[in-house]
Amino acid sequence: MGSNVLLIEDEPNIIEAIRFILARDGWHVQTHSEGTSALAAVLRARPDLLILDVMLPGRSGFDILRDIRACAEIAALPVLMLTAKGQSRDRAMAESLGVSRFMTKPFSNAEMLAAVRDLAAR
């Protein structure tokens, strides 16, 4: 697997922290912070791995994930989903839509890094 990560998240300071952590680990990180145009951003960036927040302005991460899995060009993209809503129904929803991994905020930097490395190694 390559080393391109696309991070779709609307919280600027979370973007900055995750970008820093992953960049130091050797990842090339692109970011996007809006839901409506997120699918187009994925198609444009063609990342090796996507980190996707659930609560985004314009469109939810669940809807974006559904579109990704329905789009042949990017259907197999590994997706790590982040949510501040740790309820079991959100996890079940993400799993039913084909998420690769699901993480609940707040998480530690080590957990984030381990999850990204784990997905990349699959």
Place this chain on the structure above:
Amino acid sequence: MTGTRIRERRLMLGVRQAELARSVGISASYLNLIEHNRRRIGGKLLIDIGRALNVDAATLAEGADAAISSALRDAAAQHESARADLSRIEEFASRFPGWARLLADRQRRVTELERVVEMLSDRLTHDPFLSASLHEVLSTITAIRSTAGILAETEDLDPEWHSRFLRNLRDDSRRLAEGAQALVGYLDDSADVVGRQSLPQEELEDFLDARAYHVAELEEGRDDIDNLIAAADMLVTASGRDLARRYLARYARDAACLPMAPLVAAVARHGLDPAALAQDFGLDPTLVFRRLAALPAERGGADVGLVICDGSGTLTFRKPVAGFALPRFGAACPLWPLYQALSRPMAPIRTTVELSGRPARRFLAYAICQPVAGNGFDSPQVFESSMLILPEPGEDSAPAQPIGTACRICPRPACPARREASILADGFQVGMPAPG
């Protein structure tokens, strides 16, 4: 004393003083005097209060022993193993008065706590403000945790990045403090079961509750809608005022079609029977539903509940009635006749329902779903379903449709319409002695 026992029973059931007063046709201040034993009570009023609180008038009048017996009966009704001993409650209470009092106190406490949990769960699950606030707080904590981790764990951090992350940390800390403060303030305000009026629909309900859902000014044509809205302190948002304007416009139209005086006279003839009233006046039954819900409390309005939903099932109007809990947020029980009617437009439904709870309460429900008027021929069909909730007449032992308030706070485990687990089953019955 009788007043004290009335107050104790009312608080145990979570019924507001104003609500109980309305339901028995007296003022809240008079009920307050009764509850503080400053007015004597007996006869019909005591019977009415007992009925509204679902307890024998004798229990209210006779005192502690009767109250303990009542609580023990409630406790026994929830445990199969104890039901066989129901007839021996008096014997148990007299032989072991300390244990009986303890058990009765625990039963009352459990009931109170269940009501608090129901309210908080309802709020946590469906309150949009709370959900958004928690999301905001958790997102900020995530940013702080990640940034703090970078600062603590990165030994060779570039000075520019160092100051940048410190600045982020400072901004996020401030944001977290503000978010947490707002959240605490919100929850503090919600400590009162009535809760803060934060949604437009709640503003309207607060406005109507203050008038017992009877807008005398519009009945008598002595005030206009804009004046009413301008004078209402509780209508604080533009959305709330807009909702009130639309509701009051419909109220005024309904009142013009079916004025209060002939309605009250007809109710004296037919009782609260909406079918007979609709036939008598040649009017749409849902208009009659709304007019019955607008009856003054002392003319029977206190016994009338009404809920209306749109085609998506969202409750757009709620007039509560004692003993029939309506969800504050989110979806209600799909077994309500309100929703059954939604799947059978224009077919009237009349059914006896039994609401889960302790104790279970029975009501007579009338429901009908109709297209919204004035929608034109070329637009999508828009439906509205209405359900009138009336007291069940007499001690009818006929089977009733079991219903709840909402899945999350409904204790019926085997309900065919269940869409999510009940917190009552998970949170309360687990760990308690298994029945049977």
